[in-house]
Amino acid sequence: MLKKLRGMFSNDLSIDLGTANTLIYVRGQGIILNEPSVVAIRIHNGQKTIEAVGTEAKRMLGRTPGNITAIRPLKDGVIADFQVTEKMLQHFIAKVHETRYIRPSPRVLICVPCMSTQVERRAIRESALSAGAREVRLIEEPMAAAIGAGLDVDEASGCMVVDVGGGTTEIAIISLNGVVYRDSLRLGGDRFDEAIVAYVRRRYGTLIGDATAERIKEEIGSAFAGSEVREIDVRGRNLAEGVPRSFTLNSDEILDALQDPLASIVQSVKSALEQAPPELAADIAESGIVLTGGGALLRDLDRLIAEETGLPVVVADDPLTCVARGGGLAMERMDRHTIDLLSTE
Numbered sequence: 399m400l401k402k403l404r405g406m407f408s409n410d411l412s413i414d415l416g417t418a419n420t421l422i423y424v425r426g427q428g429i430i431l432n433e434p435s436v437v438a439i440r441i442h443n444g445q446k447t448i449e450a451v452g453t454e455a456k457r458m459l460g461r462t463p464g465n466i467t468a469i470r471p472l473k474d475g476v477i478a479d480f481q482v483t484e485k486m487l488q489h490f491i492a493k494v495h496e497t498r499y500i501r502p503s504p505r506v507l508i509c510v511p512c513m514s515t516q517v518e519r520r521a522i523r524e525s526a527l528s529a530g531a532r533e534v535r536l537i538e539e540p541m542a543a544a545i546g547a548g549l550d551v552d553e554a555s556g557c558m559v560v561d562v563g564g565g566t567t568e569i570a571i572i573s574l575n576g577v578v579y580r581d582s583l584r585l586g587g588d589r590f591d592e593a594i595v596a597y598v599r600r601r602y603g604t605l606i607g608d609a610t611a612e613r614i615k616e617e618i619g620s621a622f623a624g625s626e627v628r629e630i631d632v633r634g635r636n637l638a639e640g641v642p643r644s645f646t647l648n649s650d651e652i653l654d655a656l657q658d659p660l661a662s663i664v665q666s667v668k669s670a671l672e673q674a675p676p677e678l679a680a681d682i683a684e685s686g687i688v689l690t691g692g693g694a695l696l697r698d699l700d701r702l703i704a705e706e707t708g709l710p711v712v713v714a715d716d717p718l719t720c721v722a723r724g725g726g727l728a729m730e731r732m733d734r735h736t737i738d739l740l741s742t743e
């Protein structure tokens with residue numbers, strides 16, 4: 399009863415401010431906002447106004463007339479456009495206020511890439527403060543991902559998480575509520591999409607948009623050579639003829655296109671294992687590796703990493719919401735000071 403009451407009047411939010419998606423978790427209520435990190439801006443007489451944010455703005459990506467631009471204010475896990483990020487956060491926090499009773503000036507916990515610089519962290523913190531937060535705390539994304547995936551982060555035993563997001567891939571080894579080893583690659587699902595666009599251009603002399611590349615990746619993409627072969631019909635603009643053309647792509651071609659980013663991820667996972675302290679490496683050999691983030695849904699990415707490392711690899715339940723759920727749970731524990739939070743100075 400008490401918990402329910404506290405939840406109703408809670409001021410605390412946890413935000414997974416991702417390159418691809420932003421999720422907001424309200425203390426005691428769970429995830430109540432999950433939208434693409436996209437903002438559409440209209441320019442009229444030199445004045446910029448917000449046309450749409452989130453799902454509606456994502457539909458406009460690549461389809462806007464000259465006076466509207468749909469942009470993603472975060473790139474590679476960090477803020478690329480400070481003002482637009484702030485507006486986006488304001489919009490999302492206001493939307494949460496509309497649908498739930500939340501008192502103004504909430505306390506906010508934000509999940510940030512683990513190798514983000516002090517300058518980047520300050521930018522994220524300032525954005526949240528300007529968007530109306532009273533107090534801002536930061537948590538490393540892989541720590542939140544591990545908690546969200548249900549790993550026992552407080553045990554004196556190593557666990558390893560690989561969070562493949564839109565802009566970054568975060569690799570961490572966690573023990574006793576702290577991150578023992580961390581690495582962050584500035585590549586993720588977005589890089590997969592770019593690699594598909596480049597492949598189709600090279601191989602078929604045809605231009606496809608990022609949204610089409612993402613659809614191809616989600617529908618037939620695969621990370622492992624032994625996967626069942628699937629096909630998809632695609633339309634794009636033939637560069638030589640300048641007209642739309644249809645053609646069929648198969649998953650082996652997509653695997654070919656994704657070789658470079660996949661090799662970088664595998665290499666980083668291997669080097670994390672090489673650098674892990676021996677006791678923790680032994681724990682991980684037994685417990686295996688957990689994949690989180692939307693990129694973990696790439697077909698057979700778990701098989702690829704298992705094959706390359708010889709360790710058991712599992713994809714967490716609902717990998718797209720792990721960081722947000724873990725951030726929420728960390729927030730519930732925040733006052734007990736049991737989780738390592740980052741300095742916000």
Ligand SMILES: Nc1ncnc2c1ncn2[C@@H]1O[C@H](COP(=O)(O)OP(=O)(O)OP(=O)(O)O)[C@@H](O)[C@H]1O
Binds near residue numbers: 416617619692717
């Ligand atoms: N079924 C799928 N197969 C492959 N990739 C997928 C699938 N579903 C979603 N993705 C990809 O997952 C990525 C988004 O993941 P997620 O929401 O975890 O990232 P993010 O938290 O916004 O990014 P970051 O952590 O880098 O800031 C996108 O690149 C999306 O294309």
